[in-house]
Amino acid sequence: MRRLLPICAALCFAVLCAAQDMRAPASAVAGEDATISTNGSGKATFYLLGPGVSYKSEVGLGSEVRLKAQDLQNAGEYFAVLCSDTCRSASFYVTAGKPASLTFLVHPSRVPVGLGDAVSGVVLPFDQFRNLVLAPATVSFQLLEGTASVFSHSSQTRDGIAWFRTASQKSAGTLQVDASLGDLSARRAVQQVASDPCNLRIKGERTKAGILVQTEPVRDCAGNPVPDGTIVTFTATEASGRSTVDAPIKQGIARAQLEAPGATVISVASGVAMGNELRIGAQP
Amino acid sequence: MNRSVTILVLLLASSLGSLAADSVVHVELDASKAAPRSVESLTEQAILRDYRFAWTSIAQALEFNTLDPLEGAFTGESKQALSQSVTSQQRSGLSQRYVDQSHKVQAVFYAPEGDVIELHDTAEYQLQILDSGKLIHEEHVVVHYVVLMTPAADRWMVRHLQAVPQF
Numbered sequence: 001m002r003r004l005l006p007i008c009a010a011l012c013f014a015v016l017c018a019a020q021d022m023r024a025p026a027s028a029v030a031g032e033d034a035t036i037s038t039n040g041s042g043k044a045t046f047y048l049l050g051p052g053v054s055y056k057s058e059v060g061l062g063s064e065v066r067l068k069a070q071d072l073q074n075a076g077e078y079f080a081v082l083c084s085d086t087c088r089s090a091s092f093y094v095t096a097g098k099p100a101s102l103t104f105l106v107h108p109s110r111v112p113v114g115l116g117d118a119v120s121g122v123v124l125p126f127d128q129f130r131n132l133v134l135a136p137a138t139v140s141f142q143l144l145e146g147t148a149s150v151f152s153h154s155s156q157t158r159d160g161i162a163w164f165r166t167a168s169q170k171s172a173g174t175l176q177v178d179a180s181l182g183d184l185s186a187r188r189a190v191q192q193v194a195s196d197p198c199n200l201r202i203k204g205e206r207t208k209a210g211i212l213v214q215t216e217p218v219r220d221c222a223g224n225p226v227p228d229g230t231i232v233t234f235t236a237t238e239a240s241g242r243s244t245v246d247a248p249i250k251q252g253i254a255r256a257q258l259e260a261p262g263a264t265v266i267s268v269a270s271g272v273a274m275g276n277e278l279r280i281g282a283q284p
Numbered sequence: 285m286n287r288s289v290t291i292l293v294l295l296l297a298s299s300l301g302s303l304a305a306d307s308v309v310h311v312e313l314d315a316s317k318a319a320p321r322s323v324e325s326l327t328e329q330a331i332l333r334d335y336r337f338a339w340t341s342i343a344q345a346l347e348f349n350t351l352d353p354l355e356g357a358f359t360g361e362s363k364q365a366l367s368q369s370v371t372s373q374q375r376s377g378l379s380q381r382y383v384d385q386s387h388k389v390q391a392v393f394y395a396p397e398g399d400v401i402e403l404h405d406t407a408e409y410q411l412q413i414l415d416s417g418k419l420i421h422e423e424h425v426v427v428h429y430v431v432l433m434t435p436a437a438d439r440w441m442v443r444h445l446q447a448v449p450q451f
Contacts, residue, residue: 047378047420049413051447052368055376056415074365077447081413081421089421093449107397120396124432130361132430132446158393159404159430159451165320165396 020044020061022082024090028067030075030097030129036065042084050078050094075131096131102139104179104186111168112195113222119143119190120165123179125157132160137181144176145169168192172224194224200232200275202268207257211236211280213266214255225252232270238262309343311336311387313403318391321398328391331401331433334440335389339407342366343382349374359434360443381412389431401440403431404451 020040028034038044040061047056048067051074059065061084072078075096081089103124111118121141125133139162143151150169155162162179168190169175175190198221204213213234218226232254235244238261245256258266261283268275313332315323323331334357341353345366354366373379386408393402406428413421428451432444 045415047413047415049369049378049380051445052365052372054369054372054378056378074368075446075448076365077427079411079413079421083420087420089423091425093447095448096446105395105397105399107399117396122395122400124400130364132432132444134430134446134448159402161393161402163320163393163395 020082020084021088022065022080022090024080024092025067026092028072028078028092028094030094030127030131031069031073032097033069034067034072034092034094036067036080036090038062038065038082040084044082044084047081047083048078049081050074051076053078073129075127075129096133096135097127097129099125099133099137099181099184100128101126101130102179102181102184102186104188106177106188106190108190110191110193113168113170113172113192113220113224114195116167117165118168119175119177120163121177121179121188122161122163123157123181123186124161125181125184133157134160137162139179139181142178142180143169144178145171145173150175170222194226195220195222197226197230197232197270197273200268200270200273202234202266202275202278204266204278204280206280206283210257210259210261211264211266212255212257213268213278215249215253215268215275217252218249218254218270226270228252230254230270232268234258235267235269236260236264237267238264308383309336309339309385309387311339311389313389313391315391315394318394318401321394321396323391323394323401327398331391331403331440332389335387335403335405335431335433335442338442339382339385339387343385345370346373346380346382349379356439357442359436359441362442362445365445377416379414379417381410381414383410383412385409399434400443401433403429403433405429405431 022036022038025034038061044061046059053071072094075094079091106121123139136156138156141153141164151166153164172192172194175192177188179186197218201216204211228249230249231246233246234256236258247254247256263282264280266278315328338357341357344353387405389403389405408426411425427447430446433440434443
């Protein structure tokens with residue numbers, strides 16, 4: 001028995017020396033070369049499987065296996081398998097490189113003025129191979145009306161995302177929304193439009209064809225002209241009944257021709273806004 | 285009568301087949317911590333359904349080295365990377381099996397306008413790597429995935445799928 005022990009130990013040592021093994025890189029960056037060191041002797045088949053890559057090649061044990069940058073472009077987990085008599089495996093992660101582009105989602109593209117939490121933006125930084133950069137980075141958001149900054153906010157990415165939300169401004173017009181991260185920037189535009197009409201005022205006069213009635217320039221409560229095409233409803237009430245006419249705003253003013261021969265009360269409304277009443281006497 | 289029975293059997297077989305494909309992928313989704321927008325119940329169900337379908341599709345594509353399963357569940361970078369995986373496996377003769385998949389998924393970000401959701405998936409499965417059909421490696425793996433999904437016309441699609449060492 002005592003004689004057998006040294007023999008067993010020698011055999012085990014010999015097997016261990018002959019068996020292949022490998023060491024995967026502790027970390028690797030997308031698009032950069034990496035190496036896997038192997039030990040043992042003789043030939044083996046090397047397999048690499050990862051996101052977007054799968055290949056096998058013959059390698060000499062005891063040397064380094066060079067992983068080309070082009071095979072490590074996608075961030076994620078990679079599996080290396082080395083097979084001679086038996087197979088050994090190792091896994092390693094490839095992480096995203098430096099931010100090279102920003103995906104910037106801004107909503108909405110068109111918004112009424114003076115609305116709380118109406119404008120929002122989300123930024124996702126990607127490296128040159130479109131891997132999501134998960135390392136925290138500071139993103140600066142800025143909103144401009146013309147050249148005047150109306151909102152600025154800095155936010156650190158968390159899990160690869162930074163975002164903001166704010167109210168729309170008081171004036172109609174283009175709102176420029178900028179996001180920047182280091183040297184990278186992205187720009188979007190939000191069209192701010194007038195809100196609902198406010199303080200509708202009408203005037204009218206009797207003509208041969210009936211009553212011609214029109215609004216004063218229609219504006220929202222902040223004084224912005226309400227967009228053309230917004231519908232204004234005129235209602236004529238006389239002893240014989242009631243009639244309504246819908247008219248779109250054209251060049252800031254809505255007009256309608258009402259057929260009402262008797263004494264008439266005309267009212268106006270647009271959306272939830274009501275205007276003044278107009279009393280017109282009967283046709284002479 | 286015989287024709288009706290045949291149709292019924294075919295329908296049953298078809299539904300059982302799809303059930304079998306789905307049942308191998310177990311997905312649990314917790315959307316309670318999603319912010320800044322909360323995830324509506326119907327949205328949560330749709331994401332759960334479509335994310336499970338995505339993993340069924342990945343398993344099929346990488347086992348049988350075919351691109352067809354990738355249609356419908358993936359878009360953008362994830363579709364590109366998976367398509368590259370399949371085509372390079374076709375060239376090398378390798379394939380992968382994802383057996384007994386279990387995914388514990390947490391929604392961590394849901395955009396204010398609902399146009400992107402980020403998920404953290406702790407996936408467990410038995411990974412088998414095959415060379416020309418011969419098993420060369422098998423191991424039980426736990427992988428953390430950062431996932432971006434975006435809504436399409438009638439479903440949620442996986443836009444980005446990136447394994448990370450930890451969350």
